[in-house]
Amino acid sequence: MAKKRILVTGASGLLGLNFSLRYHGEYEIIGVVNQTKLSHLPFETLQRDFFNDGAAAGLIETAKADAVLHCAAMANVDQCEKEPEAATFVNGTVPALFAEEAKRRSIPFLHISTDAVFDGEKPGADGYRENDAANPINVYAETKLAGERNVLEANPEAIVARVNFYGWSISGRRSLSEFFYRSLLDGNRVSGFIDVVFCPLYVSDLARILSRLIWSSERGLFHVFGSRLLSKYEFGVEIAKTFGFDPGLIRPISWRDSGLTAVRSPNLVMNIDRLSAFLGGDVPDGIGGLDEFRSDLDSGFVKKIQEVRWN
Numbered sequence: 001m002a003k004k005r006i007l008v009t010g011a012s013g014l015l016g017l018n019f020s021l022r023y024h025g026e027y028e029i030i031g032v033v034n035q036t037k038l039s040h041l042p043f044e045t046l047q048r049d050f051f052n053d054g055a056a057a058g059l060i061e062t063a064k065a066d067a068v069l070h071c072a073a074m075a076n077v078d079q080c081e082k083e084p085e086a087a088t089f090v091n092g093t094v095p096a097l098f099a100e101e102a103k104r105r106s107i108p109f110l111h112i113s114t115d116a117v118f119d120g121e122k123p124g125a126d127g128y129r130e131n132d133a134a135n136p137i138n139v140y141a142e143t144k145l146a147g148e149r150n151v152l153e154a155n156p157e158a159i160v161a162r163v164n165f166y167g168w169s170i171s172g173r174r175s176l177s178e179f180f181y182r183s184l185l186d187g188n189r190v191s192g193f194i195d196v197v198f199c200p201l202y203v204s205d206l207a208r209i210l211s212r213l214i215w216s217s218e219r220g221l222f223h224v225f226g227s228r229l230l231s232k233y234e235f236g237v238e239i240a241k242t243f244g245f246d247p248g249l250i251r252p253i254s255w256r257d258s259g260l261t262a263v264r265s266p267n268l269v270m271n272i273d274r275l276s277a278f279l280g281g282d283v284p285d286g287i288g289g290l291d292e293f294r295s296d297l298d299s300g301f302v303k304k305i306q307e308v309r310w311n
Contacts, residue, residue, distance in 0.1 A: 167203030202289025226286030
């Protein structure tokens with residue numbers, strides 16, 4: 001029986017690359033990269049500029065895709081503040097073009113969004129639910145919310161997965177976990193926000209859930225987060241413990257004292273009742289994922305990621 005073919009946009013990004021490397025044996029992966037071409041990968045890649053007309057339709061046709069996982073995004077929060085028009089197109093317009101084409105071909109479409117669509121001001125421990133009103137507080141969040149709405153308008157059968165994750169990237173500098181790891185490895189003092197809390201997942205756990213979701217009967221907004229809430233400071237401390245570094249190198253501070261350009265959402269407690277039901281109650285713990293985060297380094301998987309060459 002032929003393998004299912006999944007078109008993965010943003011294949012050079014942290015999620016897109018990790019998903020593709022982990023599932024290229026189970027699926028026929030066709031990764032899409034935008035401006036920079038990758039080589040030495042165990043799966044096929046296509047290079048396209050999303051600003052070209054017809055890029056979405058052409059990619060799905062070329063790939064003969066059975067499903068689309070849309071990870072591509074302009075994800076640097078401060079860059080979005082500086083380039084709002086580009087962010088609006090990449091995060092708001094492009095996802096709907098892929099969603100519409102997937103609908104026309106009657107294939108599953110899963111779009112990756114973010115917890116940042118919420119302002120982080122909701123009181124109580126229950127957390128934000130999928131149907132709670134969003135209130136983005138920076139350009140990145142505004143454009144990602146526009147992407148959610150545009151996708152579901154273009155394709156009501158699509159899944160929009162709101163996520164927050166960490167892991168290893170090509171550059172080694174794409175995620176908060178890598179920042180803490182490399183800083184602590186070098187013995188450098190770093191800051192950790194005590195007033196920004198989140199519910200992260202290790203990227204491998206997220207990839208496993210997405211692999212199940214994309215072929216499921218689920219539709220619409222879907223929260224895919226870890227089962228434990230912690231501050232960015234606490235996350236850094238847990239990384240230090242995992243690798244045997246000195247937690248005292250992490251200085252607890254407020255994000256307001258960090259000099260960042262964009263406003264941050266402080267309290268992103270996310271309700272995962274729907275995810276828990278889907279997984280039969282077995283929702284991964286973001287801190288538990290740190291064991292795999294370390295084992296991927298020790299096993300050589302990270303070396304494989306970072307040996308991907310840029311042409």
